[in-house]
Amino acid sequence: MATVPLDYDVLLLAPLALIIGVTALWLLELIFIDLDKRMLGKLRHKHEALARFTNFTGVLFQALSHALGYTVTHSGVAHFQVSVHYGKVEPKREKQGVFAWTSTLLLYLGPFLVPTGFMLLYSYFVLTKGFSFPASVQYTFVHTFENFGGTLSTFTQSMFRFLSSMDLLNPVHVFFLLVLLFLGLGIRPSYIGEERKEKVNFLYDLKNVTMHFIKKPLYILVFFAVVYGFFFLSLALKTNWYVALFSVLGLLSVIGIIALLLAFLLLAFVWASDKIAPGWRLVPFLTLPISYGAVRVLFFYVPRDNILGWSLLVMILATVVVTLLLIKYKKTNRFKTAGPMKHMRVADGKKRASQK
Amino acid sequence: MEKKELLKNEQVERLLSPHPLSFMKLQALCIFVIVWGIVVWWLVNSSQFGNWLSGNPWFPFILWALVLLIFGVIASLIAIQWSIFFLYLMVVLGGLGLLFWQHWENNSTSFIALFILVYSIIVSIAGFLIVELYRRSHKYYITNLRIMFKGGVLTKRERTIRYDKISDINSRQGIFGQIFGFGTIIPISESGFGLGSDKSMAGGGVEVGGTKARLFGFAGGGKEVQTPIARSYYELHGVYPFKDVQKLVENMVQSHVPTQYQKEQVEFSKQQVDIQTQMRDLLHQQGRGKPRTKTVKQKPEEDEQEEEPEKEEEAFPQEQVDIQKQMQQLLKKQRVMKPTKDETEEEEEAEEEEEEEKKKDEREVA
Numbered sequence: 001m002a003t004v005p006l007d008y009d010v011l012l013l014a015p016l017a018l019i020i021g022v023t024a025l026w027l028l029e030l031i032f033i034d035l036d037k038r039m040l041g042k043l044r045h046k047h048e049a050l051a052r053f054t055n056f057t058g059v060l061f062q063a064l065s066h067a068l069g070y071t072v073t074h075s076g077v078a079h080f081q082v083s084v085h086y087g088k089v090e091p092k093r094e095k096q097g098v099f100a101w102t103s104t105l106l107l108y109l110g111p112f113l114v115p116t117g118f119m120l121l122y123s124y125f126v127l128t129k130g131f132s133f134p135a136s137v138q139y140t141f142v143h144t145f146e147n148f149g150g151t152l153s154t155f156t157q158s159m160f161r162f163l164s165s166m167d168l169l170n171p172v173h174v175f176f177l178l179v180l181l182f183l184g185l186g187i188r189p190s191y192i193g194e195e196r197k198e199k200v201n202f203l204y205d206l207k208n209v210t211m212h213f214i215k216k217p218l219y220i221l222v223f224f225a226v227v228y229g230f231f232f233l234s235l236a237l238k239t240n241w242y243v244a245l246f247s248v249l250g251l252l253s254v255i256g257i258i259a260l261l262l263a264f265l266l267l268a269f270v271w272a273s274d275k276i277a278p279g280w281r282l283v284p285f286l287t288l289p290i291s292y293g294a295v296r297v298l299f300f301y302v303p304r305d306n307i308l309g310w311s312l313l314v315m316i317l318a319t320v321v322v323t324l325l326l327i328k329y330k331k332t333n334r335f336k337t338a339g340p341m342k343h344m345r346v347a348d349g350k351k352r353a354s355q356k
Numbered sequence: 357m358e359k360k361e362l363l364k365n366e367q368v369e370r371l372l373s374p375h376p377l378s379f380m381k382l383q384a385l386c387i388f389v390i391v392w393g394i395v396v397w398w399l400v401n402s403s404q405f406g407n408w409l410s411g412n413p414w415f416p417f418i419l420w421a422l423v424l425l426i427f428g429v430i431a432s433l434i435a436i437q438w439s440i441f442f443l444y445l446m447v448v449l450g451g452l453g454l455l456f457w458q459h460w461e462n463n464s465t466s467f468i469a470l471f472i473l474v475y476s477i478i479v480s481i482a483g484f485l486i487v488e489l490y491r492r493s494h495k496y497y498i499t500n501l502r503i504m505f506k507g508g509v510l511t512k513r514e515r516t517i518r519y520d521k522i523s524d525i526n527s528r529q530g531i532f533g534q535i536f537g538f539g540t541i542i543p544i545s546e547s548g549f550g551l552g553s554d555k556s557m558a559g560g561g562v563e564v565g566g567t568k569a570r571l572f573g574f575a576g577g578g579k580e581v582q583t584p585i586a587r588s589y590y591e592l593h594g595v596y597p598f599k600d601v602q603k604l605v606e607n608m609v610q611s612h613v614p615t616q617y618q619k620e621q622v623e624f625s626k627q628q629v630d631i632q633t634q635m636r637d638l639l640h641q642q643g644r645g646k647p648r649t650k651t652v653k654q655k656p657e658e659d660e661q662e663e664e665p666e667k668e669e670e671a672f673p674q675e676q677v678d679i680q681k682q683m684q685q686l687l688k689k690q691r692v693m694k695p696t697k698d699e700t701e702e703e704e705e706a707e708e709e710e711e712e713e714k715k716k717d718e719r720e721v722a
Contacts, residue, residue, distance in 0.1 A: 052534065052535045084534035169402065170403075
């Protein structure tokens with residue numbers, strides 16, 4: 001193990017490296033969430049059930065995080081309710097100070113950490129070579145960052161390798177994909193309030209978290225003290241605990257980003273299929289399983305290398321081509337308005353129905 | 357629904373049938389068969405357990421049948437419906453029968469696994485079709501007078517409930533219902549139709565010892581909870597759009613149930629009629645010496661009070677005193693009775709109008 005020169009880089013900058021890294025990944029995750037929500041906003045008027053489902057998953061993750069916050073702080077959960085439109089979690093005992101602060105922080109950050117935490121556990125069993133933490137660490141800003149990036153890079157490569165060679169006839173793989181999509185549709189910032197808010201974007205969440213920290217500056221100091229303390233402990237014991245801990249937080253963000261990306265692709269697929277005439281709209285959705293099944297049967301009789309990857313590729317290509325062709329030749333010819341015509345008002349102020 | 361089935365002045369407000377996803381519990385049974393068939397096929401052909409299962413051609417079938425039956429028992433216990441178990445038993449026996457009938461029992465393990473996969477898919481598709489037929493047999497008519505529930509694939513079932521006989525309305529909407537906008541409404545009648553009970557029992561036994569000494573213990577417990585429950589033919593099962601239908605039914609019930617004000621009015625009228633009848637009986641007694649049994653058309657009360665006792669005084673001086681006393685008591689009782697606020701206000705308004713008219717007349721005369 002290399003000797004550790006104690007200069008300002010090690011003592012001051014190195015612990016900051018991973019805080020910056022994790023925060024950057026979390027910001028990236030917020031941007032992806034906003035992209036998903038924008039796409040969902042386009043679909044909402046035609047796919048109300050899908051919008052309600054994503055809302056439900058979001059509320060479920062938020063309520064679980066809220067309940068976890070109350071459990072961790074020993075406040076207890078007196079009431080737990082989740083519905084499509086709202087969730088409600090009430091503590092048994094209202095606590096103040098650091099307990100209340102911690103439970104609120106878990107409410108704001110929980111939806112990004114708790115569901116992805118379960119997914120990380122699942123991926124540990126599916127991705128056999130995705131988890132590698134560097135054994136030796138040089139405790140400088142750059143090296144700490146390198147180790148952090150290396151861990152994330154290994155995991156991401158492993159994850160994409162798995163996704164690109166997934167066996168869709170394997171129930172474990174299919175379930176993994178479904179859970180990942182479920183996660184991608186549900187990760188979103190928390191919102192708690194009596195009034196119904198139509199849009200909770202990433203700026204709203206940033207503002208919430210910032211205000212939460214600014215309100216209690218002492219806690220920020222405590223947070224940094226704990227982080228630096230943990231770093232120096234790792235340094236003293238010459239272990240990589242500090243990097244490992246922040247790498248896990250980074251992995252959670254990476255899982256979240258991949259899940260959001262997949263959810264975005266799904267939403268984009270639904271959005272594209274909406275452009276096709278109603279009679280043909282199901283064809284792209286049927287192309288997915290039929291093309292995959294056909295290619296797997298073909299490769300069963302004509303064996304070759306990397307059958308799973310080729311099958312997925314053919315399935316995706318076939319679906320994209322079929323969708324594009326249908327959009328070109330079977331485009332829906334319905335006249336569309338931004339809102340229902342019967343609710344449109346004319347200049348004289350009288351409500352009139354659309355003429356047939 | 358034919359027109360002749362409608363009552364006089366009856367109009368159908370809404371015709372409903374269950375949402376396609378409202379029978380998800382039944383559809384889930386079919387989904388499980390298909391998923392488990394795929395899993396068994398995958399276990400034999402592509403998983404690391406393939407070698408173990410290839411030991412005997414019957415292993416995949418035994419595994420498939422066992423899990424299916426165990427799931428059937430668990431589902432039956434949860435749903436308190438043993439037909440689920442027997443349904444799965446029929447699926448297993450059907451598969452077994454087909455294997456022997458076609459002499460496929462001596463084939464390889466992979467063939468048996470493929471047979472299980474194809475058989476599961478066919479059985480599931482058949483199951484989905486039966487569930488869809490069952491769903492389509494339900495029809496609910498919400499008219500302006502009653503709710504009619506009709507259905508039945510082979511046996512026709514029908515229930516009718518009038519709005520004034522509905523004592524309670526129970527509504528429920530699961531997560532699927534909330535997402536897709538459907539839900540179930542159970543109108544509970546005064547007779548208790550629509551109420552059921554959830555029962556749960558647990559029991560266990562243990563036997564210790566061999567042939568000489570045995571110890572046997574049994575522990576059990578039961579709980580019964582009264583809950584709104586009805587068969588899908590006798591409730592508005594999985595109706596869409598739930599909120600609108602719920603509001604419609606609530607409004608209909610509300611419009612057919614007498615309010616507190618109406619009840620008070622009816623009670624007051626009854627008391628008035630009772631007193632008037634008694635007074636007429638007394639008047640008749642005065643006139644002829646025996647009470648009248650028939651109801652007499654009402655006359656202004658004040659005239660009766662003023663005129664008739666005077667006549668009776670002349671004819672029956674001794675009896676007249678008693679009758680007059682009784683009549684006075686009735687009049688007092690009538691005065692003590694308070695009409696509801698609205699009626700008092702109306703009377704006050706009428707009095708004020710009369711006073712104003714009198715004043716006008718006086719001015720005109722002056």
